[in-house]
Amino acid sequence: MIMRRALIAFLGTALLASAAAGAPKQKTSPAPVPPPYAGHYQPQGIDEIGIWREDDERERALANSSQVIRDEALNGYVRSVLCKTVGEDRCSSVRIYILRVPLFNASMSPNGTMRVFSGLLLRTTSEAELAAVLGHEFGHFEQRHTLAQFKAARKGTDLLSWAAVFTAMAGTNQAYRNFDNLQISVYGGLMRFGRDQELEADLLGLGYLNGSELRPQAASRVWRNLILEVEASAAARGLKKPKFDNVSFFASHPPEGERADYLYDLAAPDSEGRDEGADRHAEVLKPWIAQFLNDQIALNDFGASEFLINRLGERGWTADLWRARGDLFRGRGHPRDHMNAADFYGKAVSLDPTLADAFRGLGLSLIKTGRVSEGKIALQAYLRLSPNAPDASMVNLTLSSIGGR
Amino acid sequence: MIKSVLRIAALCIAASAVIASGGVSANDYREMGKSFEIADSRMFVTPPRDWNQLSIKPGKFAETWTLDGEHLNDVTFFGGVEPGKPLVRELSKKHEPLPKFSEATLLIEVPELLQLTYQAYKKISEFKVTTVNPGNFLGREGVHFSYEYLDYDNLPRKGEARASIVDNRLYMITFDAPRLHYFERTLSDFRALADATTLR
Numbered sequence: 108m109i110m111r112r113a114l115i116a117f118l119g120t121a122l123l124a125s126a127a128a129g130a131p132k133q134k135t136s137p138a139p140v141p142p143p144y145a146g147h148y149q150p151q152g153i154d155e156i157g158i159w160r161e162d163d164e165r166e167r168a169l170a171n172s173s174q175v176i177r178d179e180a181l182n183g184y185v186r187s188v189l190c191k192t193v194g195e196d197r198c199s200s201v202r203i204y205i206l207r208v209p210l211f212n213a214s215m216s217p218n219g220t221m222r223v224f225s226g227l228l229l230r231t232t233s234e235a236e237l238a239a240v241l242g243h244e245f246g247h248f249e250q251r252h253t254l255a256q257f258k259a260a261r262k263g264t265d266l267l268s269w270a271a272v273f274t275a276m277a278g279t280n281q282a283y284r285n286f287d288n289l290q291i292s293v294y295g296g297l298m299r300f301g302r303d304q305e306l307e308a309d310l311l312g313l314g315y316l317n318g319s320e321l322r323p324q325a326a327s328r329v330w331r332n333l334i335l336e337v338e339a340s341a342a343a344r345g346l347k348k349p350k351f352d353n354v355s356f357f358a359s360h361p362p363e364g365e366r367a368d369y370l371y372d373l374a375a376p377d378s379e380g381r382d383e384g385a386d387r388h389a390e391v392l393k394p395w396i397a398q399f400l401n402d403q404i405a406l407n408d409f410g411a412s413e414f415l416i417n418r419l420g421e422r423g424w425t426a427d428l429w430r431a432r433g434d435l436f437r438g439r440g441h442p443r444d445h446m447n448a449a450d451f452y453g454k455a456v457s458l459d460p461t462l463a464d465a466f467r468g469l470g471l472s473l474i475k476t477g478r479v480s481e482g483k484i485a486l487q488a489y490l491r492l493s494p495n496a497p498d499a500s501m502v503n504l505t506l507s508s509i510g511g512r
Numbered sequence: 513m514i515k516s517v518l519r520i521a522a523l524c525i526a527a528s529a530v531i532a533s534g535g536v537s538a539n540d541y542r543e544m545g546k547s548f549e550i551a552d553s554r555m556f557v558t559p560p561r562d563w564n565q566l567s568i569k570p571g572k573f574a575e576t577w578t579l580d581g582e583h584l585n586d587v588t589f590f591g592g593v594e595p596g597k598p599l600v601r602e603l604s605k606k607h608e609p610l611p612k613f614s615e616a617t618l619l620i621e622v623p624e625l626l627q628l629t630y631q632a633y634k635k636i637s638e639f640k641v642t643t644v645n646p647g648n649f650l651g652r653e654g655v656h657f658s659y660e661y662l663d664y665d666n667l668p669r670k671g672e673a674r675a676s677i678v679d680n681r682l683y684m685i686t687f688d689a690p691r692l693h694y695f696e697r698t699l700s701d702f703r704a705l706a707d708a709t710t711l712r
Contacts, residue, residue: 172666173638173666173668174637174638174666207638208637209637225637344609345606346606346607402631402637404628405627405628405632405637405639406631406632406635407608407610407611407628407631407632438611438624439611440611440612440614440616442616445616471620471621474618475616475618497642497643497644498620498623498641498644500644500645501619501620501644501645501646501655504620504646505618505619505620
C-alpha cells in the first residue's frame, strides 16, 4: 500500500514537472533588440562539452561534403546578410555552409555551424527575408537550445524509465493506465518545449531584425509565401487544402499561420519604410537561379515549382525562368503540357537566342505537338550552339528519323 | 503500454523465426547459360556468368540483379513500363509521385526520365548525364547512356544504361555502382548481360 501511494505521488509530481517544462514563452510586441553579445562562448559542463565534440565531428564531415556550394561570392553574400542582421560580433562565431538541397530549410548547431539549404535561397526574395530565417537560426544558437532540448529529453525519458519500473512493481491495471497517461504527458511536454524554443528563436530573430537596417516585416512574408507554396503543391496533387492554424501533438514548430501573424506583430512599427535589399538579393542569386530551379523541378512537385517560378517571374521574366517552366511542363508530359512547354521555350529563346537547352526543349516539345519541321529547326539550333553536347549524336539520330538533318 | 510492447516483441520473434526457417521468399540464384524471364515480361536473359536476383523488387516492371549486393553493383531490368506508369514503385502516389513514362516520351528523353526518377525517389540533387548515344538494345533501335551522381548515402556512383521503346513500352537495363573501383570492375559483366538480353 505504501508503495502504491508512493507511486501515485511520484506520478503526480512527474505530471506537474512535465507540464512546467511546456510553459509558454511571452510574446512582447515589438520584439526587443537583444543585449550586446556576451562574447565568444565556450561549452560548459560535460553535457555541453560532449555535444560540441560530436558537433565538431559532424562539421568535419560536412566541410568535406560534395553537397557544399563553395562559391566565394555566394558564401560571402550569405555571411554579409547574417552579419547585417545579428551584428559583426555575433556573426564572427558562425561558420556558414550552403548545401545544395532544394528544400526550404536552414539550421544551426551548438558549435556555431550554420547550414543554409539552396532551397531557402531560391524561396527568399530579399535580404530581409533571408535575414529573418538566419536570425531565427542564430537565436537557437545564442540560447543554446540544443543543450536545453537534450537535457529535457533526458529528464523526460529518465522519468519514464523509473515510472516503468514502479509500474511493473505495482502491477495493477490502474498503474499501467497511469503510466500510459504519464508517457503521453511527457512526450507532449517535450514537443511543446520544442515549439516554445521555436517561439523564443522567432522572438530573438525579430529582435535582431528590428535592430538592423533591414525591414523586419519581411519575416512574416516568408511564412505567408510558404503557406501559398504548400497550398499550390497540394492543389496540383489533388490533395485536401492543408490547415495552417492547428497545432498537432507531435508538431516540432508552431503552425505557419500563427507564425506569420505573430512575426508581423513583433516587427517594430516604425521600420515599415526600411529597405529590404530585394535588388541586391536578386543580383547575387542571378547566376544560381537556373541550377536551383533545376534541383527544385527534380523534386517532381509541380504545384510548388510552378508557384516558385511564377513568383520569381514577378520581378521580370528571364530566359532561365521560361526555360525552367518549359522543363517543368515537358517533364509532367500531359498532352496539353507540350503545347505550353513549346510556348515557354519559345519565349526563352526569344529573350536569349544563345540558350542551347531551351532550343533543345523547344525542338522536342514541337515534335511532340506535331510541328515537326519547326522542331527540326530548333534542334538544329541546339546542335549549332552546343556541338559537343553529351546527347549530340542522339539528337542527330532524332533529326534523321524525322527526315533530314 | 508495457504489455503491448511485450506483445509486439513476441510477434517480432515469431516473425524472425519464420524468416529464418525459410518461410518467406528470399534472393534467387541466376545460373550462367540458363534463360530467365524478367519481371513477367517479354524480356528474357541468358546470363553469361552467374548472378544473384534480389528479392527486392523496385517496382511492378522492375527486377534487380547483383554480384556483391545492390550497394556495390546493382543491375536493374525494366521489363516493359506501360505509358502513364513510373519506372519504380512510388512511395506515396499522392504525396510523393514520380515522373511517368508516357506515349509521347521520345527515346532521347529516356535519360532525363531516369534522372528525374532518381532525383525524386532518392531525394538527390547532383546527377549528371555524361553521354547519350544511339545504340541497339534487345535487337532494336535504342539509346545507350551513362551518368554519375552523388547518392543519398553521400557516395559518388556511376551508372550506365540501355533502353528501347517497343510497342509503346519502355524496356531498359541500368547498372549502378560506386565510382571508386566497383563500377569499372563490373562494367564488362554488365555489358555482357545487357548484350544477352532479348525480347520474345
